Amino acid sequence: MDKLNSRKKYMRDVYSKYWTNVRKRYGIIQYDKDLISKLVQITKSGKVLEVAIGDGYPYSHALTEKEYDLYGIDISPQHVEMVRKALPSINVSVGDAENIKFRDHFFDLVFCFRSTWYFSNITKAVSEMLRVVKKGGLVMFDVQNINHPIHLKFIKEQIKREKSYTYEITTRFIKNFIKLIIRPIRFYPIHWSLEKHIILETPTDPNLLKQFFKENMIVFQVYGVEWNNNKYALRKLETGKDFDKYDRLVYKATKP
Numbered sequence: 001m002d003k004l005n006s007r008k009k010y011m012r013d014v015y016s017k018y019w020t021n022v023r024k025r026y027g028i029i030q031y032d033k034d035l036i037s038k039l040v041q042i043t044k045s046g047k048v049l050e051v052a053i054g055d056g057y058p059y060s061h062a063l064t065e066k067e068y069d070l071y072g073i074d075i076s077p078q079h080v081e082m083v084r085k086a087l088p089s090i091n092v093s094v095g096d097a098e099n100i101k102f103r104d105h106f107f108d109l110v111f112c113f114r115s116t117w118y119f120s121n122i123t124k125a126v127s128e129m130l131r132v133v134k135k136g137g138l139v140m141f142d143v144q145n146i147n148h149p150i151h152l153k154f155i156k157e158q159i160k161r162e163k164s165y166t167y168e169i170t171t172r173f174i175k176n177f178i179k180l181i182i183r184p185i186r187f188y189p190i191h192w193s194l195e196k197h198i199i200l201e202t203p204t205d206p207n208l209l210k211q212f213f214k215e216n217m218i219v220f221q222v223y224g225v226e227w228n229n230n231k232y233a234l235r236k237l238e239t240g241k242d243f244d245k246y247d248r249l250v251y252k253a254t255k256p
């Protein structure tokens with residue numbers, strides 16, 4: 001199986017067990033609140049799709065209180081089942097962000113948060129989101145910025161883990177012992193397998209998206225995320241030059 005397919009398989013079959021615990025631990029932060037209010041501000045009613053909906057919290061759950069016809073897709077059947085049980089008003093189904101099974105121009109708004117870095121091909125996913133939204137409709141998503149030092153360091157480490165099996169297995173076992181020791185204080189899931197490392201997260205180069213939007217004549221706005229700002233987490237960026245100060249960027253694109 002090639003690398004990208006093993007990532008998809010992992011996201012489909014394994015990742016949901018980990019994410020549900022982590023998501024609950026995150027709770028709702030200012031960033032989530034700002035994203036939710038942006039969504040509500042830009043589209044007041046109509047059909048809304050969350051791509052990679054997870055267990056439905058926090059975004060779609062918050063929107064169930066408003067006048068929307070809500071839809072969600074996720075690659076993991078376990079996540080889809082969780083949404084069906086907890087949030088039955090959402091039309092949720094198993095689906096791949098890179099091949100969305102809805103017709104063109106079907107939605108008034110499409111969004112995807114905390115997920116694009118798990119996709120194998122971000123421009124394919126963004127063009128799918130743009131395909132299913134109506135003309136003049138909005139697509140919102142966030143990306144990890146590959147040019148930020150945090151992600152440059154992270155990717156270097158990921159490549160090292162993928163290339164050297166000995167390094168990977170040794171660090172995996174050392175980390176597991178540390179996790180066992182700190183378990184009475186904090187719970188981290190432990191993964192004892194001897195399988196090769198799979199790179200699950202790929203940050204995005206903002207220049208790739210800039211080029212993609214230019215070629216497709218799409219108007220877009222970018223926001224940098226300020227994690228320590230309690231009042232407002234999204235800073236509107238006017239030019240490309242400030243992008244690399246932010247490890248997370250939020251894009252809002254309008255379908256022409």
Ligand SMILES: C[S@@+](CC[C@H](N)C(=O)[O-])C[C@H]1O[C@@H](n2cnc3c(N)ncnc32)[C@H](O)[C@@H]1O
Binds near residue numbers: 011054055074097113
């Ligand atoms: C970190 S979780 C975020 C879930 C939710 N958006 C949230 O913010 O809580 C990432 C989600 O992406 C989903 N996912 C990964 N690859 C996908 C793909 N190709 N198509 C659809 N969903 C995918 C995973 O199953 C998981 O639910």
